[in-house]
Amino acid sequence: MPLYKSISVNSQTTVKIWKIEESYDELFRPxxxxxxxxxxxxGMKSQLHQxxxxxxxxxxxxxDYTDQDLYYDDxxxxxLKxxxxxxxxxxxxxxxxxxSDKEVGIDIEMQREKIGVIAKKFVDYEFNYLDRNSEDYIRKLTVIWGVKESLYKLFSTPGMLFKEHFLVIPFMLEDDETVAWIDYEGKKYRYNTAFLEFDGFTCAYVIP
Incomplete structure (x- = not known):
């Protein structure tokens, strides 16, 4: 089974990434x-989603968990139970x-040119340091989206907007980490975040 990568973030936090190479039946059977x-x-119409x-x-x-250990809130x-x-x-x-023992968020995104088309929907402050003519532009946009998506998953609060409430400070791709802020309803929250790239994808996550 292709466990692609396991990252020990700290003593309380672990990331595991799976490369989906099996058929639906191979995944379903065990x-x-x-x-x-x-x-x-x-009920899923797409086998990719399944x-x-x-x-x-x-x-x-x-x-060492099972599907029975997992549940979703409203x-x-x-x-986890x-x-x-x-x-x-x-x-x-x-x-x-x-x-993790503390609140976390994670996101994986494929690096695609189309993210440049929708950038103005989730980027504001970050345009101050992004170079749209740089060969790294799409990769950096993907990091920014992944960081904001990870934070959104952590907070899980309806009404939060990527463009208005989330801010990612300048970073270099080789740094593999950056700091992000949430400014929401008069409160500011600071988070350390990390990211990695592989096979044309970007994974970003919040470091507790």
Whole structure:
């Protein structure tokens, strides 16, 4: 089974990434899914989404959890029954899970030119240091989106907007980390975040 990467972020936090190479049947066969999880996966029209969903359950097994240990709240945020924090992501042929004693968020995105078209929808302050003519422009945009998405998953608060409430300070791609701020309803929150690139994808996550 292709566990692609395991990252020990700190003593309380681990990231695991799965490269989805198996067929739907190969992923489905070893799993024991809850009835509502089975209903969800069977109701998905895209086999890509089905395989992403199932690969996350394989990642849970890598952490010694099962599908029965996972549940979602009314905002769609995942939780573990033992109280540890979890965040989940999947994009095309990769999925990722981060688990920690503290609140976390993770996101994986494919690096695609189309992100440049929608940049003005999620970027404001960051345009001050981005160079649209740079060969790194798309990669940096993907990092910014991933960092903001990770923070949004951590907060899971309806009404938060990437462009207005999230800010990513300048960074170099070789740094593999940056600082992000949330400015929401008169309160400011500072977070250390990390990112890595592989096979044309970017993974970003919040460091607790």
């Amino acid at each position: 799993l024991d899914l809850k009835p509502n999880s089975l209903e969800r996966v069977l 395989r992403g969903f199932l690969s996350v359950r394989h990642l849970l097994r890598e952490f 905002h769609g945020k995942p939780h 033992d109280g540890k924090s979890i965040s989940i992501t999947h994009s095309f042929t990769f999925s990722g899970v981060i688990i």
